[in-house]
Amino acid sequence: MAAPDLASLCDDLAAEHADLDVLVAPLSASQWDTMTPAEGWAVRDQIHHLGWFDLNGVLAIDDPTAFTALMEKMVGDFDGFEARLAAEARGMAAADLLAWWRAGRAQILDVMRRADPTLRVPWYGPPMSLASFATARLMETWAHGQDVADALGATRTPTVRLRHIAHIGVRTRGFAYGLRGLPVPETDVRVELDAPDGSTWTWGSDDAVDRVSGPALDFCLVVTQRRHVADTAVKADGALAEEWLGIAQAFAGSPGAGRQPGQFAS
Numbered sequence: 001m002a003a004p005d006l007a008s009l010c011d012d013l014a015a016e017h018a019d020l021d022v023l024v025a026p027l028s029a030s031q032w033d034t035m036t037p038a039e040g041w042a043v044r045d046q047i048h049h050l051g052w053f054d055l056n057g058v059l060a061i062d063d064p065t066a067f068t069a070l071m072e073k074m075v076g077d078f079d080g081f082e083a084r085l086a087a088e089a090r091g092m093a094a095a096d097l098l099a100w101w102r103a104g105r106a107q108i109l110d111v112m113r114r115a116d117p118t119l120r121v122p123w124y125g126p127p128m129s130l131a132s133f134a135t136a137r138l139m140e141t142w143a144h145g146q147d148v149a150d151a152l153g154a155t156r157t158p159t160v161r162l163r164h165i166a167h168i169g170v171r172t173r174g175f176a177y178g179l180r181g182l183p184v185p186e187t188d189v190r191v192e193l194d195a196p197d198g199s200t201w202t203w204g205s206d207d208a209v210d211r212v213s214g215p216a217l218d219f220c221l222v223v224t225q226r227r228h229v230a231d232t233a234v235k236a237d238g239a240l241a242e243e244w245l246g247i248a249q250a251f252a253g254s255p256g257a258g259r260q261p262g263q264f265a266s
Contacts, residue, residue: 006117009134010109012161016138017105020050020145023154024098032094036151037226037259043151044097046144048089051101054108057121057137061111061130064122071124108137124252139165139250143224150226150264158196158217166193166216168250169223170203176249189241193219210238212245223250225258 024032024047032044041049060067074081092100112134120127128136142165149156170191174184190208193201193216201216212219218232222245229236229245236242249256 006112006131006134009131009138009164010113012164013134013138013141014109015159016141016145016161017109019156020141020148021102023145023148023152027094027152029094031152032097034151036147037263038147041147042089043148044092044094045086045089046148047097047101048085048092050141050144051097051104052085052088053140054101054104054137057108057123057133058104058111060121060123060133061115061119067122071122135164135168139168139224142220143226143251146221146224146226158215160195160197162196162216162220163201165220165224165250166191166201167203169219169248172223172250173244173248176244176247179249179255180247182247185240185243187240189238189244191219210236210241212236212241223248225249225251225256227264228259228261230261231259231264 024043027034027043032047033042035042036046038046056067056070059070089097112130115130117130119130121130121133123133123136138161142161145156148154173189177184187210188205188208190204190206190211191202192211192213194214195201195216212234214232214234218227218234221227222229222232222234225248234245236245247255
């Protein structure tokens with residue numbers, strides 16, 4: 001599959017923003033305090049998290065030096081940083097939080113569309129290409145949006161934008177091992193996913209012994225740790241494939257606990 005260009009990535013990110021907006025815009029003030037599957041996080045925390053990191057992304061692109069200083073300060077007192085973000089999220093009226101998130105996401109899209117496409121963006125880990133950064137923001141928006149959807153009992157229609165998230169999920173296989181201090185296997189794993197449009201998305205060598213297959217939606221839910229693999233139709237053939245799905249993590253940060261088996265069983 002051809003790599004998407006930056007303009008189409010930004011269009012897809014904007015569409016992901018819009019889909020989440022449809023979920024939260026009609027909520028009453030009290031519904032913004034509905035707890036999500038992420039422990040300790042209400043709907044308002046999910047939206048505030050997205051908005052804060054969108055604005056942090058603007059800083060990373062426009063002023064890398066200031067971003068690096070802020071990142072180092074954050075890492076130096078992560079508990080304090082999380083407490084401040086939580087206080088900010090809880091201190092904003094629902095209408096103000098919605099307007100603030102909308103403004104921040106518009107700003108990150110505008111900055112990315114105007115930036116030099118060859119730019120390397122400093123972030124939490126190695127610097128990323130601008131396209132990879134846009135893809136990561138889309139993945140984050142979709143994943144946190146899933147938490148919101150689960151909290152509200154809403155079912156989202158899967159779209160071909162899942163390809164971006166699935167791609168990150170495949171590309172971060174080695175990262176998931178390294179995050180846990182495990183040796184990265186040298187053997188390839190073939191991934192074959194049933195896309196929402198009826199096509200098949202594939203990664204890896206066609207003659208690989210270990211394979212992962214199933215619906216693209218379910219794979220994305222697993223690699224973003226929004227579903228335990230046992231509660232999906234994702235199939236792992238081979239010890240390496242099974243091992244990977246048990247630790248898969250498409251997002252940066254410390255190893256996530258993920259969801260428990262049966263938490264979202266039908």
